[in-house]
Amino acid sequence: xxxxxxxxxxxxxxxxxxxxxxxxxxxxxxxxxxxxxxxxxxxxxxxxxxxxxxxxxxxxxxxxxxxxxxxxxxxxxxxxxxxxxxxxxxxxxxxxxxxxxxxxxxxxxxxxxxxxxxxxxxx
Ligand code: HEC
Numbered sequence: 001x002x003x004x005x006x007x008x009x010x011x012x013x014x015x016x017x018x019x020x021x022x023x024x025x026x027x028x029x030x031x032x033x034x035x036x037x038x039x040x041x042x043x044x045x046x047x048x049x050x051x052x053x054x055x056x057x058x059x060x061x062x063x064x065x066x067x068x069x070x071x072x073x074x075x076x077x078x079x080x081x082x083x084x085x086x087x088x089x090x091x092x093x094x095x096x097x098x099x100x101x102x103x104x105x106x107x108x109x110x111x112x113x114x115x116x117x118x119x120x121x122x123x
Pocket of ligand 1: 029032034035036037047048049050051063066067071072073074076078080081083094098
């Protein structure tokens with residue numbers, strides 16, 4: 001009985017911790033990304049791409065590079081400017097917020113993946 005209570009409590013703590021990670025991602029998303037991509041990630045027509053429709057095959061690791069360098073593709077009307085001052089952990093939490101909460105995907109991009117990706121973003 002006691003043992004199962006501990007298991008149940010641990011399970012809820014685990015859920016709470018996970019949720020907190022995405023909570024930081026959410027707060028950072030709201031202050032750094034939402035003004036263009038919208039709070040729900042739906043974007044604005046041809047101006048700001050939707051982040052809620054990226055889907056399972058998207059390379060979420062590359063979001064680190066868009067945050068660090070900005071992004072300008074040939075056929076886009078506007079350019080995404082680089083966003084300064086976010087740590088690797090903060091970037092990782094934003095990516096996982098976009099991945100899990102907006103695109104409803106299981107699993108996550110690990111901090112190790114993000115730390116490996118960032119040095120490769122140099123243009
Ligand atoms: C000032 C407006 C602006 C802000 C702020 C902004 N973006 Fe962007 N973002 C854009 C624009 C414009 C594009 C399209 C750029 C292009 O493809 O040339 C873009 C593209 C992207 C893409 C590529 C989408 C695709 O379909 O491949 C991702 C991912 C992205 N942004 C994530 C973010 C995240 C995460 C943040 C916050 C950390 C952020 N953006 C903040 C304007 C913005």
